[in-house]
Amino acid sequence: MLWYAYRRYVALCGILLTFLLYALLLTGRGIAAPHFVLDQGNESLKHANTQVWRKISDFLAGRKYAVLTFDDGPYGYGVDEEIMTTLRKHHAHAVFFLVCSHINSANRGVLARLESDGDLIGNHSYDHLRLDRLAAPALEHQISGCSNRIAELTGMRPYYFRPPFGSTSPRIAGVVRSSGMKQMLWNANSEDGRTTEPEQILNDSVEQTADHSILLMHEKPTTAAALDAMLTRLEQRGFQFVLPDQLSSENVAIN
Ligand SMILES: [Zn+2]
Missing domain, CATH: 1.20.5 (Single alpha-helices involved in coiled-coils or other helix-helix interfaces)
Incomplete structure (x- = not known):
């Protein structure tokens, strides 16, 4: 018995x-939280640590990761704040690629709020010009000059740079590198530069975003209007929104 x-x-x-x-x-x-770095060749994210239990856990739970990025801000008129409020509702953070000439006395406070909220400020050039047509001093001003301006306002130099129109070259990449930054492009597009229909932006974003994607959006009222539903739909598909590490040794090694 x-x-x-x-x-x-x-x-x-x-x-x-x-x-x-x-x-x-x-x-x-x-299980240790996952860390990511920029995968520059694939314009996406990759794991910085390869803890096998985390990978099994993510697989079983259907968990996926993506980076949200917003270009061309600060927009002003409350749009930046609207985006940040929606991000907080979803416990998400994003990279905001600011254009230095868009910063003015009315929207300067946006930078402080981005910093205090834990979002990342990226450099999207001084004037949003086509950089490949510029001579060396002008190129330096567009890239390094904008980092200097952001550092003046926040005390921190940006770690990520996104060229206007995503248009880059080895020469541009060289100036970005010597200014201490990594170039971040994207592999998923909300198409919010092409359409003003929030429903279309929502559908394109959800369709294009895959595991480890970097999603391109812009700071615009229509994108802000689509964001809450978009993040809800992506969360239903298992997505969590993360930021790539800055200044990790692996990141420095990627070129
Ligand atoms: Zn842009």
Whole structure:
């Protein structure tokens, strides 16, 4: 009798432990949070750490990761704040690629709020020109000059640079690198530069965003209007919104 009772006890413990392990893996609790760096060749993210339990957990739970990016700000008129408020509602952070000539006395406070909220300020050039047509001093001003301006206002130099129109060259990339930045392009497009229909922006964004994507958006009223529903739809598909690490040793090694 004792032996049967013991066997039942072992079987029960085995079943409970299996459920516990499965529940732990599904929630990811107790497993180190994943870190990402920019994968420059593929214009996407890649894992900075390769903890196998995290990968199993993400696979079982259907968890995916994406970076949200907003170009051309600050926009002003409350649009930047509207975007930030929606991001907070979804516990998300984003990279805001600012154009230095868009910063003025009315919207300067946006930079402080981005910093204090934990979003990243990126450099999107001084005047949003086509950089490949510029001579060396003008190119330097567009790239390094904008970093200097952002540093003056926030005390921090940006770590990521996005060329206007996504148009780059080895010469531009060289100036970006010597200014201490990484060039971040994208591999998913909200198409919000092409359409003013929030529903279209929502559909394109959800369709194009895959695991480890970098999604291109712009600071615009229509994008701000589409954002809440877009993030909800992406979350329903298992997405979490993350930022790539800055200044990690692996990041420095990627060129
Ligand atoms: Zn732009």
